Amino acid sequence: MCGIAGIMSAERSVNAQAVRAMTGLMAHRGPDGAGLWEGANGRLMLGHRRLAIIDPTPASAQPFVADGVTLTFNGEIYNYREIRAELTTRGHAFTTEGDAEVIIAAWRQWGEACVEFFNGMFAFALWDTDKRQLFCARDRFGEKPFLYVRGVGFFAFASEFKALLALEGVSSVIDTPRLARFLTVPADGLDRGETTLFPAIRQLPPAHAASIDLDTLTMRSTCYWSGQPAPEVRHLSAHDAANTFRDLLTDSVRLRLRSDVPLGSCLSGGLDSGAIVCLARHELGESVPYHTFSGRFPGTSADEGAYMESIAAATHPIRHDIAPKPSVLLDELAQFAWANELPVDSASQYAQYCVFRLARQNGVKVLLDGQGADEILGGYEQYFTAYLRGGGRNSPLIASRYGDALTQVQPWHAALPTGLRRLLARSLNKGSDISFGLTGDVRVERRPPPANLHEALRRDALDGFLGTLLRYGDRNSMAHSVEVRLPFTDHRLFEFAQGLPAEQLMGDGETKRLLRQAMNGILPDMVRLRWRKHGFVPPQVNWLHDGLLKAVEQVVEDPSLSALWDRRWWRSAIRRFHAGDTTQAAGLWKVLATEAWRAHFLEPAARQHKFQPLL
Known part of the structure; x- marks a missing residue:
């Protein structure tokens, strides 16, 4: 597990100070060491922060170089011993006991198909000197991040947003409608597809690999796994x-x-x-x-x-x-x-x-x-709806164990336009949908319900x-x-x-x-045999009573409250919570957490010193 970063340029030299700054901002990801490698006559730099887990000796430090291939790698290949044994039978020799060297040997043996052999969580960038190609890949479920920027004359990547936001020309402006959709329907996530909350920054999707050509910075991306049933x-x-x-x-x-x-x-x-x-x-x-x-x-x-x-x-x-x-x-x-x-x-x-x-x-x-x-x-338990829709057998145990799993009926007002629903909620002083507390209409992607489990x-x-x-x-x-x-x-x-x-x-x-x-x-x-799922969820209502609500009140009354929020609605929500309406707890937490993110991530990231990616 580590932090990785790098910059590639089509024509100019890369600013080593920029890559050092990027990895420095991710020192928490790898406090056991730092590395920087320069190649392609200064047009490529790979950085690394090390958290030593497998073969913690200096010999396995990264960026790792072997046979004309250089690797910066975040994560673990859990089956590296089995892959190493297979590659040994094919004539590959190894000098370390770690998985980084196995990735390079697998690349030399199988090329871009190497990722299909890996059982692990990973995000890596691999430079092949002979092919003048940067090969990047991310694990199947996206456990490890791979964020990147395609700038004017350069390609940059990192494990975290803060590292890329340290580059001159990479804007910290966010996609506000997408943030609003996430707050309203978290299941839609901020991690789907290639786009991120920051329009200037993209991500390599899970189960994808990409090749970037040095001279043109042309990027070719492919999906190497789609989770087909066995x-x-x-x-x-x-x-x-x-x-x-x-x-x-x-x-x-x-x-x-x-x-x-x-x-x-x-x-x-x-x-x-x-x-x-x-x-x-x-x-x-x-x-x-x-x-x-x-x-x-x-x-x-x-x-x-x-x-x-x-x-x-x-x-x-x-x-x-x-x-x-x-x-x-x-x-x-x-x-x-x-x-x-x-x-x-x-x-x-x-x-x-x-x-x-x-x-x-x-x-x-x-x-x-x-x-x-x-x-x-x-x-x-909500999966029972899809289970039955696909022809699954009903059972009285579903209702007896999971209560309303099958009886959750959308109220009549759920089909009304967002603006009208908001007007009714405010007029009647009812409702807990967080979209009522947002200033604009939120357009949520309504995917058809799944046909089966x-x-x-x-x-x-x-x-x-x-x-x-x-x-x-x-x-x-x-x-x-x-x-x-x-x-x-x-x-x-x-x-x-x-x-x-x-x-x-x-x-x-x-x-x-x-x-x-x-x-x-x-x-x-x-x-x-415990049927009702509880999950690892703190007592959020208790926490609000024990101090968080006061913090929410301060945020709502702060003159710098984001224009995303409708101040009047949240004042009402706070009064309702004081009166015993605990359905407001989730929304009140989101106001506190989102404003904390603006104050303690977004603003500092925008203020931090910016580095020119190229000389």
Whole structure:
């Protein structure tokens, strides 16, 4: 896990000071070292910040150069040992024990198809001297960022927005309508496609690779993976499917336990993180110390302590807990906003930020986490609608376990134009839709509802909010120089689940049915058979009462409040919250978080010293 940056020019020399500044702004991503490489007679510079995880010796420092190829790489290739063994049989020799050298050898062996062999999270740029070509690639789910700018006479890339915004000519102006859409419908995300919230900055989409020609800066981009269902699993029995899935997930965990530095797991008390901790303990054995890190909310319904205890009793980890507090959040709001770079949709991301810091404070640089299981395996109760629409069998268990999952009816006013809905809401002093508190009409892309469960999962996993959740995980972990690995985003699991009948994913009123069956006898039943999903969500209403609401009031009354917000509406929302209307909590958080982002990221990024990319 690292920070990468670089600038390529068609004609002029690259300003080395600019690349140093870019990597310096990402020192948190790689505090273990920095590197700069110059090539193509000064027309190309690659920068790197190192977080040493695999082969932490100086020999593996980056940018890594071998056989006329130079690499700057962020992430991990988990199956690098298997690829290395294959390449050795094909005549390649290695001088290090790390995965960077494996990427270069794979490039020399298979060219652009090398990415198809990688099981990992990665974003990298590779310069081939002979081909005069820069090859860039990003992992299948987009766990690692690859942001870039195509300027006048240059191409620049980096792991974070702040690095690119340090370049002269790269504007910090944002796409306000897109921000408004994200605030209104977070599932549409800010991480879909090539565009970003900053029109001047683009991103390489997940599962894409790109080649940039040195002389013309022409960019050719291709998608190398589309998550096609595994055809051979369609006719597996439920028993065989569960066993096969358990083997795949176990192997995914095994690969992600490879580390030359201390590692552990996040433990929320849920099915996903609990499964990972149980499988990790089985792989490591009882004698190996294994750390878990948890966020707790004592005295509230959001606390998952009892479920954590049941998992700990079965796995005997070294436990570390933290109880995030709203007062500390306010003290750290500036650092939190600077680290995240874009507005944060939920207070749960601050709790995640605290858990990752706790790991670093205890000397653990690598964490396994359960992110991605819900979107890949059907973990949300709203998926039952798509399940039934696609022909899934109804069951009384759906209604008894998940309450309103099937009875959520759109109110009559939902079909009205936004302006009229806003007028009614303000006249009646009712409603919690955040769009009522925005100054302009928000045009939201209304995609047709998914035809079946598989389509719903594919949409959310590959083109929905999962991408935003992965960005949160990247920024919150990297803020504390911690690498987070996600066993459920192994592409083999997605292909397997997509190939199974829907009944094996959500039949008989079970969310994540496949995982529940696969973990029978491994994960305590108290967790495995828990039907209502809680999730890692702080008690946001309590937090507002404990200090956040006062901060929201100050933001709403601040003369510099963004023109995005309707001040009168939020004054009313605050009064309604004081009167006991807790439906306003999510919107009040978004006002606070978005204004904090403007004050502590957007404005500082615009004010920072700018560097000319070229000499």
